[in-house]
Amino acid sequence: MGIELRNLGKTFHSDAIDVEALADISLTVGESQFVSIIGPSGCGKSTLLRILAGLLPPTKGTVEVDGVEVTEPLGNVGFVFQAPTLFKWRTILGNVMFPYEALAGRGEADGDKASYEQRARHMLEMAGIAEFADAHPKQLSGGMQQRAAICRALVHDPAILLMDEPFGALDEFTRERMNLELLRIWDDSRKTVVFVTHHIPEAVFLSDRVIVMSPRPGRVIGDVEVGFARPRQPALRDDISFLEKVIEIRKMIWFDAASME
Amino acid sequence: MTATAAQDLAGKPAKTRRFRSVLDPLLFLGGFLVIWEAVVRVTGIHSVILPSPGDVIEILVTRFPILVRSMGQTMVTVLAGFALGGLLGVAAGLAASRSERVRRAVYPFLVGLYVVPKAVLIPLMLLWWGVDFRYKLVVTVLLVFFPVTENTMRGLDGVDREMIELSRSLRTGEWFVFRKVRLPFILPYVLAGLRIGLTEAFIGAVLAEVLAPSAGIGSRIVEAGVFSNTAFILAGITVIAVTGLATYFLLVLVEDRLTRWY
Numbered sequence: 472m473g474i475e476l477r478n479l480g481k482t483f484h485s486d487a488i489d490v491e492a493l494a495d496i497s498l499t500v501g502e503s504q505f506v507s508i509i510g511p512s513g514c515g516k517s518t519l520l521r522i523l524a525g526l527l528p529p530t531k532g533t534v535e536v537d538g539v540e541v542t543e544p545l546g547n548v549g550f551v552f553q554a555p556t557l558f559k560w561r562t563i564l565g566n567v568m569f570p571y572e573a574l575a576g577r578g579e580a581d582g583d584k585a586s587y588e589q590r591a592r593h594m595l596e597m598a599g600i601a602e603f604a605d606a607h608p609k610q611l612s613g614g615m616q617q618r619a620a621i622c623r624a625l626v627h628d629p630a631i632l633l634m635d636e637p638f639g640a641l642d643e644f645t646r647e648r649m650n651l652e653l654l655r656i657w658d659d660s661r662k663t664v665v666f667v668t669h670h671i672p673e674a675v676f677l678s679d680r681v682i683v684m685s686p687r688p689g690r691v692i693g694d695v696e697v698g699f700a701r702p703r704q705p706a707l708r709d710d711i712s713f714l715e716k717v718i719e720i721r722k723m724i725w726f727d728a729a730s731m732e
Numbered sequence: 733m734t735a736t737a738a739q740d741l742a743g744k745p746a747k748t749r750r751f752r753s754v755l756d757p758l759l760f761l762g763g764f765l766v767i768w769e770a771v772v773r774v775t776g777i778h779s780v781i782l783p784s785p786g787d788v789i790e791i792l793v794t795r796f797p798i799l800v801r802s803m804g805q806t807m808v809t810v811l812a813g814f815a816l817g818g819l820l821g822v823a824a825g826l827a828a829s830r831s832e833r834v835r836r837a838v839y840p841f842l843v844g845l846y847v848v849p850k851a852v853l854i855p856l857m858l859l860w861w862g863v864d865f866r867y868k869l870v871v872t873v874l875l876v877f878f879p880v881t882e883n884t885m886r887g888l889d890g891v892d893r894e895m896i897e898l899s900r901s902l903r904t905g906e907w908f909v910f911r912k913v914r915l916p917f918i919l920p921y922v923l924a925g926l927r928i929g930l931t932e933a934f935i936g937a938v939l940a941e942v943l944a945p946s947a948g949i950g951s952r953i954v955e956a957g958v959f960s961n962t963a964f965i966l967a968g969i970t971v972i973a974v975t976g977l978a979t980y981f982l983l984v985l986v987e988d989r990l991t992r993w994y
Contacts, residue, residue: 524901546903556894559994560916572912573902607993627902 473537474500474523474631474663480531481518491688492518496532498682498691503661507674508682509720511728515689516667520633523665524548536631545631546579549624549662553636555616557608563619564604567591570627580627587626594622597656614645621653625660632657632664638673650676651705658702671724675716676703683720685727693723783963791967798952799971806948807975809865809937813872817933818926821877825884825922835885846878850936854943863946872936876929880922887921888914920994923987930983934976 479496482489492515500506508516521527522534525544534541549570557566571587574580580587595601598618600611608616617637624632637653638646650673657664668674674681675697683693697716699707707713741749765785771777772784779787792799824842828835850871857867891914899909941950949968956964 521897524897526897526900544900544903546901548901550898550901552894552898554894556892556898558895558913558916560919569899569912570902573899573904573908576904576908609993633901 473502474498474665475535475538476523476532477535478532479519479522479529479534481515481522481527482530493522493529494688494690496689496691498694500663500665500680503663504679505657505664505666505677506680506682507666507668507678508684509668509671509674509724510684510689511669511686511724513689514684514686516669516684517635519689520635520665520667523631524550524633546574547627547630549627549629549632551617551620551624551632551634551637553639555608555613555620557616557619557623559608562605562607563595563600563611564588564591566608566619567594567623567626569623570629574627591622591626594626594656595619597659598622598652614641614649617641617649618652621656625656625662628660630663632662634664634666636667636669639668639670646670646673647705647708651703653677654701654703671717671720672708672713675713675720676708681716681720683723685724692727693720695720695723780960780962783966787963788966788970791963792970795964795967799949799967802947802949802952802968803971803975806937806941806950806972809868809872809940809948810933810979813869813936814876814926814930814933816869817873817876818880818929820873821880821925821929822884822922824877825881825888828881828885829888842878842881845874850874851939851943854940858944863944867944868937868940868946868948871940872933875932875936879928879932880925883921883925883928884918887918890921891917920987920991923991927980927983927987930980931976934972934979938972 476496476498479493479498480491481493482491496519508519510516518527522529523541525534525541528542536545557563558569561569568584568587568591571580571584571591575584582590592601592604595604598621600615600618600622603611603615603619608619611619617640621637624634638649641649654677666674666677678697681693681695681697682691683695684690685692695716699713741752744752768785772779772782828838853871853874854867857870861867895913895917896909899913904912937948938950941948942954945951945954949972953965953968956962956968
């Protein structure tokens with residue numbers, strides 16, 4: 472599904488001051504595109520993601536998903552946060568089944584519980600944690616927990632996958648491996664993905680497009696096409712054209728930061 | 733290198749750990765009794781002031797039926813007050829978290845009520861109802877209520893914002909979020925509140941019996957005091973301690989089971 476942002480603005484009001492988190496963001500994300508949003512802390516990346524999901528209303532402008540304005544939670548999205556945010560009291564399978572319960576609760580689940588469970592187990596298999604289906608989150612490492620969270624975000628076949636620095640808490644090696652695995656899983660369905668990160672190589676490696684944002688207030692300062700062939704190989708990271716993309720984005724961010732001072 | 737509390741049994745097999753966790757307290761108790769007996773013998777202190785452990789054990793054996801029956805009566809108050817106070821406490825905690833305004837208005841009142849020693853409410857209730865079951869129950873309920881309310885509110889404050897966002901992003905209603913996210917999330921908090929509440933329930937029930945003698949172990953202890961039967965007083969205290977300990981550990985066991993994966 473395609474996403475269209477028009478002149479989006481968000482201001483948070485508090486007792487003392489108004490904080491302008493996002494200013495005049497216009498952006499189109501095409502169907503099945505993998506788009507990363509990158510920028511330093513405070514550029515409103517996470518806020519943007521929540522507005523996209525319909526969790527926060529924008530102060531100005533509109534969000535449209537497939538031509539329909541978003542005014543309430545979308546429902547057909549998958550959300551992955553920086554922390555795995557698994558329900559500790561549920562098993563891994565129970566966590567992955569959560570979206571089914573949410574959808575079935577109002578009769579919107581397509582398929583019965585058994586078929587969902589089959590899908591959940593298939594997802595866990597793809598993520599390489601099938602044998603932990605009946606384990607509880609605290610028995611898994613951080614990386615494995617995050618894989619389970621990704622399974623949970625995909626099990627209900629959402630139209631859009633929203634990821635908020637999902638690998639930010641992992642070490643560099645685990646992060647690179649998770650990047651590959653995410654692409655492998657994503658390749659199966661090719662959903663529209665909006666991926667927030669502050670890690671430039673990660674954004675370049677994963678995305679079709681990288682949106683570069685600047686802080687205070689958050690606004691778009693760059694929109695970089697990343698044309699590398701898919702499926703992407705680990706060796707891409709060492710390719711000179713890959714490094715050039717990374718440098719191009721890094722320069723955008725540094726140039727912007729320098730001009731602010 | 734000095735061994736800390738945590739290091740002591742670390743690395744030992746589970747069986748050894750379990751055995752030692754029973755043995756060590758018993759050794760301490762034995763030592764305590766030996767010193768007590770020695771003090772009584774060496775000083776020749778009168779048994780009305782301090783009876784020997786032997787005297788107390790004798791009472792525990794010979795007066796066992798009355799001690800157990802009285803403790804049973806007390807336990808009715810303890811458990812009824814615990815259940816009712818716990819239920820009301822959770823309900824109040826949930827209600828207070830629904831509305832910031834209600835919470836703001838009521839919270840100082842609750843704290844005020846909590847710091848007032850419940851003993852001073854007893855004359856008031858005796859005035860209203862006379863000596864019956866109700867004043868004991870009210871004192872116990874009031875004592876249990878507060879820690880449970882407090883912990884329930886804290887738990888609800890602590891609910892992971894992203895867990896709620898995740899649920900809401902799937903268009904779930906508030907009732908769904910409550911059942912599937914908030915309620916299971918606060919379980920350990922509520923159980924910790926109940927653990928404090930249980931000890932308070934013992935305090936409340938026995939205190940009420942001591943202040944307005946009627947049924948229960950507290951009242952029997954006051955009577956024994958009137959007759960200078962010190963050994964009976966100490967036997968009664970022992971029965972309260974052992975019963976309290978057993979109930980407390982039972983609750984901790986339940987708590988550990990329910991929050992195993994948290």
